[in-house]
Amino acid sequence: MEIPSLDEHAHAEALAQLDGLVKPVGALGRLEELAAWLCAVHGTVPPRPLDDVRVVVFAGDHGVSVSGAVSAYPRHLTAAMVRVFLAGESGVNVLAREVGAHVRVLDIAVDDPLDDVPDEVRSRKIRRGSGSIDVADAVTGDEAQRAFDAGVAAADAEIDDGADLLIPGDMGIGNTTIASALVAAVLGLPADDVVGTGTGVDDEGRARKVAVLERALTRRAMHGPMDTLASVGSACAAATAGFLVRAAARRVPVVLDGVFPCAAAVLAREIAPGAERWWVAGHRSTEPAQAFALKALGLDPILDLGLRLGEGSGAVQAVPLLRGARAVLSDMGRLADLG
Known part of the structure; x- marks a missing residue:
């Protein structure tokens, strides 16, 4: 059974976006790692909801x-x-x-x-x-x-x-x-x-x-x-x-x-x-x-x-922590948007 690779481009993009959120770089620790992993899994930034x-x-x-x-x-x-x-x-x-x-x-x-x-x-x-x-x-x-x-x-x-x-x-x-x-x-x-x-x-x-x-x-x-x-x-x-x-x-x-x-x-x-x-x-x-x-x-x-x-x-x-990790990328503001 063939196993596909994760999307490394989405993973890299997620890490870059995480660094640009309204927080110190890396301040959300493991949540940031999980958010980037979910992006690599879904191939999109932010990742899709984990509803089901x-x-x-x-x-x-x-x-x-x-x-x-x-x-x-x-x-x-x-x-x-x-x-x-x-x-x-x-x-x-x-x-x-x-x-x-x-x-x-x-x-x-x-x-x-x-x-x-x-x-x-x-x-x-x-x-x-x-x-x-x-x-x-x-x-x-x-x-x-x-x-x-x-x-x-x-x-x-x-x-x-x-x-x-x-x-x-x-x-x-x-x-x-x-x-x-x-x-x-x-x-x-x-x-x-x-x-x-x-x-x-x-x-x-x-x-x-x-x-x-x-x-x-x-x-x-x-x-x-x-x-x-x-x-x-x-x-x-x-x-x-x-x-x-x-x-x-x-x-x-x-x-x-x-x-x-x-x-x-x-x-x-x-x-x-x-x-x-x-x-x-x-x-x-x-x-x-x-x-x-x-x-x-x-x-x-x-x-x-x-x-x-x-x-x-x-x-x-x-x-809930995985959902929280997704929400970080989906809903947090960006440093670039601050006045």
């Missing part, structure tokens, strides 16, 4: 969560949370409403039939749960490709419906374990460096996560990003990667959330080099794997609020 923001939550279960050893919460909560999203009562639902963003949840690999939810939620389902990565591949190569394609289709659906800005969210008990495994596998890092406390496990729980990752990373050799997604990833990670690649290919900006979307982004960048130019990091997670992922992607988070909920909840908090 879409969050797509990719939900799935993981084999490593069956025993309860890697999470402080039981596995069945993944399916329960899908219903919470649909009821509009999750953290990301509440926070998204504050910025006028729309939230959609997709069952990619939830280990529950979810027969009581709308068909559109299950329309991208690849399988029920993923394999336990410490003893088996998460998914087959074919399933990884199908999940990637499901993410592509999800991005197309939102963009065709008018999305100005996309946010990939995640839901799955065991997600931080999978994200850590992907980051370690791609970047060649030891398990102990990337594993955090996830949903709030204690030191013993963290040690169990490290042991799971060590077994997963040595279980077999991985060749290429899709093989890595199949071996130590998940169907929802592959879907998130497809979503990110497609957004970049179609010139739609993305705000990344916490560790899981950032881990998928590392794989997406391997699949489609240059796609990372179309993404911005919404916030800094407390998970160490995210820090490694962001460094590899060359992204600096907009916010640092100590968040670790996932779902896209941190990324939506960055939306």
Whole structure:
């Protein structure tokens, strides 16, 4: 999938205009960087409004969560949370409403039939749960490709419906374990460096996560990003990667959330080099794997609020700042116009 370049002329023009606004040069700091990035994304100065923001939550279960050893919460909560999203009562639902963003949840690999939810939620389902990565591949190569394609289709659906800005969210008990495994596998890092406390496990729980990752990373050799997604990833990670690649290919900006979307982004960048130019990091997670992922992607988070909920909840908090960055170029006066 071909990834277009950002508009460097629009970026340079934005920087020049920012220096001519009624303020000291550089006085608006990171907002100026974001404004120039949006101009490069849209190819125009000022950038277009970010009115239609879409969050797509990719939900799935993981084999490593069956025993309860890697999470402080039981596995069945993944399916329960899908219903919470649909009821509009999750953290990301509440926070998204504050910025006028729309939230959609997709069952990619939830280990529950979810027969009581709308068909559109299950329309991208690849399988029920993923394999336990410490003893088996998460998914087959074919399933990884199908999940990637499901993410592509999800991005197309939102963009065709008018999305100005996309946010990939995640839901799955065991997600931080999978994200850590992907980051370690791609970047060649030891398990102990990337594993955090996830949903709030204690030191013993963290040690169990490290042991799971060590077994997963040595279980077999991985060749290429899709093989890595199949071996130590998940169907929802592959879907998130497809979503990110497609957004970049179609010139739609993305705000990344916490560790899981950032881990998928590392794989997406391997699949489609240059796609990372179309993404911005919404916030800094407390998970160490995210820090490694962001460094590899060359992204600096907009916010640092100590968040670790996932779902896209941190990324939506960055939306007002992006809108503010646009407003700076659109609405501020110019020094040249002062009497």
